[in-house]
Amino acid sequence: MKTDQTKVLIKKMQSVIALILIFIVASVICVQDGKNVFLDARNLMNVLRAVSENGIIAIGMTMILILGDIDLSVGSVVGLVSTGCAALMVWNGLGFIPAVLASLLIGAAFGFFNGICITKLKLQAFIVTLASMNIARGLARFWANGVGIPLTYGKGEGLAPPQFEVLQMRINGLIPVPAIIFLILLLIFHFIMTRTRFGRQLYAIGGNRQASYLAGINVDRIKLFTFMLCSMLASVAAMIHAAQISQGGPNEGSGYELNAVAACAIGGTSLAGGKGTMLGTLIGALILGMLDNVLGLKGVNSNLQLMVKGFLIIIAVFMQAERKE
Amino acid sequence: MGKVLLEMKHISKSFGAVRALKDVSIDLHEGEVLALMGENGAGKSTLMNILSGSLLPQEGEIYVEGQKVSVTDPVTAKKHGIAKIHQELQVVPELNVAENIFLGRWFKKKLPVVDFESMITETQKYLDMLELDVKPTQKVKDLRIGEQQLVEIAKALSLDARILVMDEPTSAISEKEAEKLFTIIRRLRSEGRGIIYITHRMEEIFKIADRLTVMRDGAYIGTVNASETDTDEIIRMMVGRDVSEQYPKDPTEKGDVAFEVKDLTYTPAPGSFRRSLKNISLKVHHGEVLGIAGLAGAGRTEFFECVAGVHAREVTGEIYIEGKPVSIRKPGDAIRAGISFATEDRKGSGLVLQRSIGENISLPLLRQFSKYFVMDLKNEGRAWEEQIEALKVKAPGSRTLASALSGGNQQKVILARWLLTKPKLLLLDEPTRGIDVGAKAEIYQLINNLAKAGMAIIVVSSELPEVIGISDRIVTFCEGELTGEFLQAEATQEKLLHSATK
Numbered sequence: 001m002k003t004d005q006t007k008v009l010i011k012k013m014q015s016v017i018a019l020i021l022i023f024i025v026a027s028v029i030c031v032q033d034g035k036n037v038f039l040d041a042r043n044l045m046n047v048l049r050a051v052s053e054n055g056i057i058a059i060g061m062t063m064i065l066i067l068g069d070i071d072l073s074v075g076s077v078v079g080l081v082s083t084g085c086a087a088l089m090v091w092n093g094l095g096f097i098p099a100v101l102a103s104l105l106i107g108a109a110f111g112f113f114n115g116i117c118i119t120k121l122k123l124q125a126f127i128v129t130l131a132s133m134n135i136a137r138g139l140a141r142f143w144a145n146g147v148g149i150p151l152t153y154g155k156g157e158g159l160a161p162p163q164f165e166v167l168q169m170r171i172n173g174l175i176p177v178p179a180i181i182f183l184i185l186l187l188i189f190h191f192i193m194t195r196t197r198f199g200r201q202l203y204a205i206g207g208n209r210q211a212s213y214l215a216g217i218n219v220d221r222i223k224l225f226t227f228m229l230c231s232m233l234a235s236v237a238a239m240i241h242a243a244q245i246s247q248g249g250p251n252e253g254s255g256y257e258l259n260a261v262a263a264c265a266i267g268g269t270s271l272a273g274g275k276g277t278m279l280g281t282l283i284g285a286l287i288l289g290m291l292d293n294v295l296g297l298k299g300v301n302s303n304l305q306l307m308v309k310g311f312l313i314i315i316a317v318f319m320q321a322e323r324k325e
Numbered sequence: 326m327g328k329v330l331l332e333m334k335h336i337s338k339s340f341g342a343v344r345a346l347k348d349v350s351i352d353l354h355e356g357e358v359l360a361l362m363g364e365n366g367a368g369k370s371t372l373m374n375i376l377s378g379s380l381l382p383q384e385g386e387i388y389v390e391g392q393k394v395s396v397t398d399p400v401t402a403k404k405h406g407i408a409k410i411h412q413e414l415q416v417v418p419e420l421n422v423a424e425n426i427f428l429g430r431w432f433k434k435k436l437p438v439v440d441f442e443s444m445i446t447e448t449q450k451y452l453d454m455l456e457l458d459v460k461p462t463q464k465v466k467d468l469r470i471g472e473q474q475l476v477e478i479a480k481a482l483s484l485d486a487r488i489l490v491m492d493e494p495t496s497a498i499s500e501k502e503a504e505k506l507f508t509i510i511r512r513l514r515s516e517g518r519g520i521i522y523i524t525h526r527m528e529e530i531f532k533i534a535d536r537l538t539v540m541r542d543g544a545y546i547g548t549v550n551a552s553e554t555d556t557d558e559i560i561r562m563m564v565g566r567d568v569s570e571q572y573p574k575d576p577t578e579k580g581d582v583a584f585e586v587k588d589l590t591y592t593p594a595p596g597s598f599r600r601s602l603k604n605i606s607l608k609v610h611h612g613e614v615l616g617i618a619g620l621a622g623a624g625r626t627e628f629f630e631c632v633a634g635v636h637a638r639e640v641t642g643e644i645y646i647e648g649k650p651v652s653i654r655k656p657g658d659a660i661r662a663g664i665s666f667a668t669e670d671r672k673g674s675g676l677v678l679q680r681s682i683g684e685n686i687s688l689p690l691l692r693q694f695s696k697y698f699v700m701d702l703k704n705e706g707r708a709w710e711e712q713i714e715a716l717k718v719k720a721p722g723s724r725t726l727a728s729a730l731s732g733g734n735q736q737k738v739i740l741a742r743w744l745l746t747k748p749k750l751l752l753l754d755e756p757t758r759g760i761d762v763g764a765k766a767e768i769y770q771l772i773n774n775l776a777k778a779g780m781a782i783i784v785v786s787s788e789l790p791e792v793i794g795i796s797d798r799i800v801t802f803c804e805g806e807l808t809g810e811f812l813q814a815e816a817t818q819e820k821l822l823h824s825a826t827k
Contacts, residue, residue, distance in 0.1 A: 204684070211674050
């Protein structure tokens, strides 16, 4: 009995254990010239900063996956919104707040489009978002004539509002603002998933759509709202991304949707729906980010890095899978 | 009695810390139907899964015709002449009837070409045998559940097995179809085959079984000859105590009309294989239990779905709750109007299996248990505990996953959910299907108590003695129409059957 409980606990905590293991291994192998380049405060903060964009997208993806759907368009939404907010600020002279609101609105509108196609036209999320992924990308390139819009901060024509630069700053020169935004959002959505009606409804719909419908839950409305939330979170990531690279690029964000799915899957979210947690997704995103960082520090060829990540995802999902005796 | 065909000796099996089977031994003779009885969780299915190679025992031996065999997987089981009809349908919906029956052993002309013509001819033989009116080329998804189950049976017959295991083969088919099945079972028996038959339906035992073996809590209890026993003794063996009154029924005070439906007509969208309904009108009073009898596919479930707001766009007619007309456009409207619908398919449309019992109970009432979108966990938790207590759900706690419960306890969780909504009208679709005798008795008692407390209840059940036993009044459905109405006192199985097959 005792060993069974321990087994269950280990299974539950295995992504945390994996995270700790990677952390320990990284701490040991990254010593160069008597200096630990991994355990350096600035490096660890770099990990957090690098994780935050994918993490914010993965928050939305977690909810979508719990519903039993998928959103492949988030990467293109990052491209569209980073282009859009740069264009609105630099070309149309929008201030900081209007630009942020407009960016969120673009995301919401896009999520609304996805959601309507899925709930009202009864199309599969995979197909709808595969299509809208192209729509968003095309729109972004059309908007920016295919080239990036550089962000230079200041007051006056052609300059972006200086407040926007905050998104790439560090508090005390150390803690990156994106990481703070990510962690705050994560806590909010952790609360939403565990303590609110909306969270309950998500798990119920993903676990058994028909039962939820018969229990009076407005399945379509919840789905629509979740797709809007997911695209809006992608918009937040898009603004951070634009600030980080100091330009809005229509080609940015490609492949982000799969990184987000990977973070969710490593964190124990089931692609079959009904199962997953925000904390799991945090762990998943950290594992991916830390791995990137360590492989980078060790100077591993970036193509090899991709392979390592790919195998890691397979191992992680294999470990999560529930198997019969 | 023929010679011994199969012996399972001292079989034990544990799942983790749970001992599912404890030193169980059974035997089966040639030309015999052995009924395997026991409550849910008694270990019948586990034992049969071991026989058919889906599970491996930790201890014990299996002998076929005196030879010790080791059944490691379903393919080996087939080699030893063992075939099993599963309780849960195992058909491939997108394939046709013939392809399903010969799944995994399609006829080949020359590799890799499949010989569909002879497969279809061969399939027709089995369909004729079962008098099943479907074409071998029809896709299985287009068949009714009952017909799908018969396809499953045809599949087992086509295996030409010496030892045939049938796990609740009649759970989804009509009485008429069951009769056909019994004829076939009798013929198989006369050919010298051995059949192990699992069922919860007592009357079937006496119709076809020669001997019966009873299991309880994973242990062998005893074997008796069917001709030398009766229902009471079997139930005693199964539950380990006397269950004297099978259908508790107290006289209730019939109150005002709680629910009335006028001219309910349902026209399913083209392509749907649901039954259409024509001009159904009926009333239920407070404190009254109305039974709906009918064959599978008579439109009883569709009627419930329409009342519960599932097909609002395709339904016409008027619904009144306590005399006031209500408009029901979606399930939420029905719940708010005081109509709660516990579906037949507990796993498919009832429970969210990977969530807790508690969350399943409060599913329709999330709004009531939340303030500004945030769940009021204290209040909700209290309601969970009360409901679990009130319905005697056997579980470690309200946070236990619904998937961990037995069928009877799952059904209680569903009832707990719908009773928490404090309905004026409770719709129960096959509330006792596939659950054990003990839990059945509890559910009958619950229905009785609810009616006494003034609730109006409509029960759909395919078991005629049950409908008659628990209802004050019974209506019959046939092909989407209401064809008869009987008071409990005047209803007999023959009358109901006659009225349901017009």
